[in-house]
Amino acid sequence: MAAALLRRGGRALQGFWRSQHSKTEPKPEALSGFNFELTEQQKKFQDTARKFAREEIMPVAAEYDRTGEYPVPLIKRAWELGLMNVHIPESCGGLGLGSFDACLITEELAYGCTGLQTAIEGNSLGQMPVIIAGNEQQRKKYLGRMTEQPLMCAYCVTEPGAGSDVAGLQTRAEKKGNEYVINGQKMWITNGGKANWYFLLARTDSDPKAPASKAFTGFIVEADTPGVQIGRKEINMGQRCSDTRGIVFENVIVPKENVLLGEGAGFKIAMGAFDRTRPLVAAGAVGLAQRALDEATKYALERKTFGRHLVEHQAVSFLLAEMAMKVELARMAYQRAAWEVDMGRRNTYHASIAKAFSGDIANQVASDAVQIFGGSGFNSEYPVEKLMRDAKIYQIYEGTAQIQRLIIAREHIGKYKK
Amino acid sequence: MAELRALVGVKRVIDYAVKIRVKPDKTGVVTDGVKHSMNPFCEIAVEEAVRLKEKKLVKEVIAVSCGPKQCQETLRTALAMGADRGIHVEVPESEAERLGPLQVSRVLTALAQKEKAGLVLLGKQAIDDDCNQTGQMTAAMLDWPQGTFASKLTLEGDKVTVEREIDGGLETIRLKLPAVVTADLRLNEPRYATLPNIMGTN
Numbered sequence: 001m002a003a004a005l006l007r008r009g010g011r012a013l014q015g016f017w018r019s020q021h022s023k024t025e026p027k028p029e030a031l032s033g034f035n036f037e038l039t040e041q042q043k044k045f046q047d048t049a050r051k052f053a054r055e056e057i058m059p060v061a062a063e064y065d066r067t068g069e070y071p072v073p074l075i076k077r078a079w080e081l082g083l084m085n086v087h088i089p090e091s092c093g094g095l096g097l098g099s100f101d102a103c104l105i106t107e108e109l110a111y112g113c114t115g116l117q118t119a120i121e122g123n124s125l126g127q128m129p130v131i132i133a134g135n136e137q138q139r140k141k142y143l144g145r146m147t148e149q150p151l152m153c154a155y156c157v158t159e160p161g162a163g164s165d166v167a168g169l170q171t172r173a174e175k176k177g178n179e180y181v182i183n184g185q186k187m188w189i190t191n192g193g194k195a196n197w198y199f200l201l202a203r204t205d206s207d208p209k210a211p212a213s214k215a216f217t218g219f220i221v222e223a224d225t226p227g228v229q230i231g232r233k234e235i236n237m238g239q240r241c242s243d244t245r246g247i248v249f250e251n252v253i254v255p256k257e258n259v260l261l262g263e264g265a266g267f268k269i270a271m272g273a274f275d276r277t278r279p280l281v282a283a284g285a286v287g288l289a290q291r292a293l294d295e296a297t298k299y300a301l302e303r304k305t306f307g308r309h310l311v312e313h314q315a316v317s318f319l320l321a322e323m324a325m326k327v328e329l330a331r332m333a334y335q336r337a338a339w340e341v342d343m344g345r346r347n348t349y350h351a352s353i354a355k356a357f358s359g360d361i362a363n364q365v366a367s368d369a370v371q372i373f374g375g376s377g378f379n380s381e382y383p384v385e386k387l388m389r390d391a392k393i394y395q396i397y398e399g400t401a402q403i404q405r406l407i408i409a410r411e412h413i414g415k416y417k418k
Numbered sequence: 419m420a421e422l423r424a425l426v427g428v429k430r431v432i433d434y435a436v437k438i439r440v441k442p443d444k445t446g447v448v449t450d451g452v453k454h455s456m457n458p459f460c461e462i463a464v465e466e467a468v469r470l471k472e473k474k475l476v477k478e479v480i481a482v483s484c485g486p487k488q489c490q491e492t493l494r495t496a497l498a499m500g501a502d503r504g505i506h507v508e509v510p511e512s513e514a515e516r517l518g519p520l521q522v523s524r525v526l527t528a529l530a531q532k533e534k535a536g537l538v539l540l541g542k543q544a545i546d547d548d549c550n551q552t553g554q555m556t557a558a559m560l561d562w563p564q565g566t567f568a569s570k571l572t573l574e575g576d577k578v579t580v581e582r583e584i585d586g587g588l589e590t591i592r593l594k595l596p597a598v599v600t601a602d603l604r605l606n607e608p609r610y611a612t613l614p615n616i617m618g619t620n
Contacts, residue, residue, distance in 0.1 A: 040491055044498070044616045051610050082613030095613055105613075 049108035057112030064241035079150035093147035098342035103283035110287025114390045115241040117284050122190035126153035128273035129199045133260045154195035156186045164403050167212035173202035182252040192245030193230050197222050201266050216266035220258040227252035238389030278351035282334035285358035285394040289327045292369035292387045326361035349411040356404035359394035366391040424467040424476045425535035428460040428483050430492040431546045456492045459541025463601040465608040468500035475573045478502045486511045498611035523555035542600040553600035563593040569604040
């Protein structure tokens with residue numbers, strides 16, 4: 001799997017250099033060492049995503065949030081523009097983009113609506129195990145179909161009894177001949193009710209003492225397999241247009257061809273997927289924070305109190321300054337994390353830092369934006385209360401803020417122990 | 419019709435959303451490090467040409483840009499929108515300042531003849547100089563009919579019907595090809611470049 005990761009990183013690197021060489025601005029010294037400049041191609045990707053977000057997502061986001069309706073037309077449009085499924089390799093009909101390019105797109109989409117961005121992100125997360133660990137047939141079959149039609153998929157790991165404690169998963173998969181029979185319950189599955197197939201993590205080793213690194217297996221499960229019972233759409237605090245459900249698996253039969261890598265390899269695959277998707281989640285949080293900052297700044301330039309505009313009051317301008325600090329730093333954090341994994345390196349340390357920091361600042365910045373709006377900020381006619389509600393989940397999903405700290409501590413202290 | 423070649427001129431200008439600043443020595447505006455993009459009216463012209471190609475009324479869409487090296491970015495945008503070929507008429511940075519409608523229309527005239535284009539599509543004006551001259555001059559040099567400020571374009575056989583937005587309202591004229599048409603705002607809504615198109619893998 002490490003080799004597969006390296007290959008992926010290598011190919012993304014080639015793509016990176018290819019696009020660098022096709023650039024017309026001659027600044028060869030910028031190719032070596034630190035570089036904060038985007039390539040021509042990356043700027044174009046960002047432009048398309050930005051235009052889509054500002055012109056097509058933003059006008060309808062509030063309505064989707066109110067009704068909770070799944071934004072099918074927007075998803076279809078994002079798929080048409082090539083903004084979805086960007087990680088799928090070119091051999092399966094995708095763009096084979098690295099994490100950095102995907103992050104640029106994600107931040108722009110999140111600026112428009114994080115509910116929609118999460119629905120699209122659900123695809124990337126569900127696909128990632130197949131991208132990093134799938135064999136040729138699995139990739140052609142399950143990734144190929146995503147590029148032919150706007151389909152959704154989902155990452156099914158969390159259960160009612162186990163979220164952070166992945167090793168405590170109870171869903172079981174028993175081998176019977178050439179098949180596995182799966183029994184268990186999953187919860188809080190993004191795209192649960194809309195997915196065409198799931199990446200499922202289940203326990204294959206019934207020995208309770210077996211270590212997590214050997215006890216779990218990753219499966220690809222078609223959503224229409226008999227025994228898959230999809231629960232009701234959960235009504236959440238924020239990102240309400242995203243489809244979150246509980247799913248019950250009752251004697252669901254999965255052929256052994258749908259096992260990823262092999263029995264016992266599941267835990268590593270599931271965690272490996274996170275290293276690639278954590279920067280994306282961080283990028284989403286930054287998109288939300290940037291939106292909150294922009295809305296608050298625009299309002300502060302219009303609204304007057306005590307005879308002056310809000311921005312002319314230092315209390316407000318200092319608040320905006322701190323919001324700006326947080327957004328800029330969070331952005332740099334996710335860019336570093338994405339760049340590290342695209343270079344083919346293990347990015348766990350940077351990815352966790354990016355996710356932890358951006359989740360936290362997104363909440364702070366959104367809350368501060370509501371504060372700057374004052375009474376209007378609390379009201380649903382203004383855009384910032386939605387941002388505050390949407391922001392909370394960034395401290396929870398894809399590894400809670402607390403789990404991120406566990407990881408960062410372990411990685412950091414580990415460096416000193418050598 | 420199916421043999422028709424459309425030549426579309428695209429200009430690289432400072433992006434419309436940028437706040438323009440005058441240089442400290444007052445010799446012009448700051449362009450270094452400032453975001454540039456395709457002139458919005460040129461985008462509309464490219465979009466129209468690509469739509470005509472999709473309707474199979476035009477065989478080939480050739481985008482042209484005159485200026486320094488960076489014009490290639492603008493041409494790539496045109497290609498990502500669906501143009502078939504891009505021609506960069508390179509003008510060194512030092513001389514680019516003196517490049518105006520008269521020079522550009524001479525270039526377009528020569529290219530239209532060389533590429534055997536039957537339709538020259540341009541934006542009505544550029545947002546940096548607002549000249550509104552290139553289309554008209556090109557038509558005069560080629561001795562072709564012109565339909566400027568087009569808000570609607572219909573190709574039928576060897577004629578093109580153009581609905582123009584003029585001061586008094588709307589005017590409809592019919593031109594015999596080959597002709598020059600300049601695009602106005604309401605001609606169409608330009609598509610954006612999809613990611614596969616940007617990567618050139620489509």
